[in-house]
Amino acid sequence: EIVMTQSPATLSLSPGERATLSCRVSQSVSSNLAWYQQKPGQAPRLLMYGASTRATGIPARFSGSGSGTDFTLTISSLQSEDFAVYYCQLYNNWPLTFGGGTKVEIK
Amino acid sequence: EVQLVETGGGLIQPGGSLRLSCEVSGFSVSANYMSWVRQAPGKGPEWVSVIYSGTTTYYAESVKGRFTISRDNSKNTLHLQMNSLRVEDTAVYYCARGPYSGGWYGLDLWGQGTLVTVSS
Numbered sequence: 001e002i003v004m005t006q007s008p009a010t011l012s013l014s015p016g017e018r019a020t021l022s023c024r025v026s027q028s029v030s031s032n033l034a035w036y037q038q039k040p041g042q043a044p045r046l047l048m049y050g051a052s053t054r055a056t057g058i059p060a061r062f063s064g065s066g067s068g069t070d071f072t073l074t075i076s077s078l079q080s081e082d083f084a085v086y087y088c089q090l091y092n093n094w095p096l097t098f099g100g101g102t103k104v105e106i107k
Numbered sequence: 108e109v110q111l112v113e114t115g116g117g118l119i120q121p122g123g124s125l126r127l128s129c130e131v132s133g134f135s136v137s138a139n140y141m142s143w144v145r146q147a148p149g150k151g152p153e154w155v156s157v158i159y160s161g162t163t164t165y166y167a168e169s170v171k172g173r174f175t176i177s178r179d180n181s182k183n184t185l186h187l188q189m190n191s192l193r194v195e196d197t198a199v200y201y202c203a204r205g206p207y208s209g210g211w212y213g214l215d216l217w218g219q220g221t222l223v224t225v226s227s
Contacts, residue, residue: 032206032211032213034206034214036152036213038152043201044144044152044201044214045217046214046215049211049213050211050212055213055215056215085151087152091214092211094165095154095165095166095167095168096214097154098152098153099151100151101151
């Protein structure tokens with residue numbers, strides 16, 4: 001069973017700062033990794049797929065990178081609307097697996 | 108307009124059954140992989156099931172043998188039949204398109220979710 005570990009659990013930053021979120025996978029995988037953003041009371045929203053491709057309508061301040069077992073989501077300059085919980089997800093096999101999430105909160 | 112609208116949630120006693128529906132507009136459920144994802148209160152999302160290529164289905168181990176995913180192509184609707192419900196099935200249930208929709212794009216469209224509460 002593949003385990004996905006996101007770190008840190010909580011990231012306290014100020015608007016304008018850079019956010020770096022990590023997703024580590026227990027075994028080497030293909031690039032079928034996605035990132036989602038979720039705000040309270042809302043469904044998750046796809047941000048990135050293929051580890052590094054922004055989904056439709058996602059601003060350029062979001063970027064994804066990584067391969068193998070280590071993946072990163074970077075928000076270059078946090079805007080007020082970016083404070084939310086972020087999840088990584090593998091979709092290369094069944095079951096699809098989500099990480100435990102990173103909450104980006106206002107410092 | 109692309110829309111996914113889930114219905115059918117509610118309060119049900121342990122051991123009971125519920126059928127969730129996801130009415131889709133703006134694209135064809137028959138031409139895409141369609142998934143159910145759930146999220147227990149205060150927890151992260153958990154993938155539940157997928158259907159594609161007409162009859163191919165997969166399930167999370169936690170629901171295998173109890174839940175059945177299906178789709179009605181004539182109504183462009185996805186269903187999730189949930190039997191033998193347990194307290195731990197309490198969650199918001201989302202339908203989502205993907206992870207394949209003309210390419211491996213992840214779960215790119217989501218409904219607003221429907222709450223299922225299993226409690227005596």
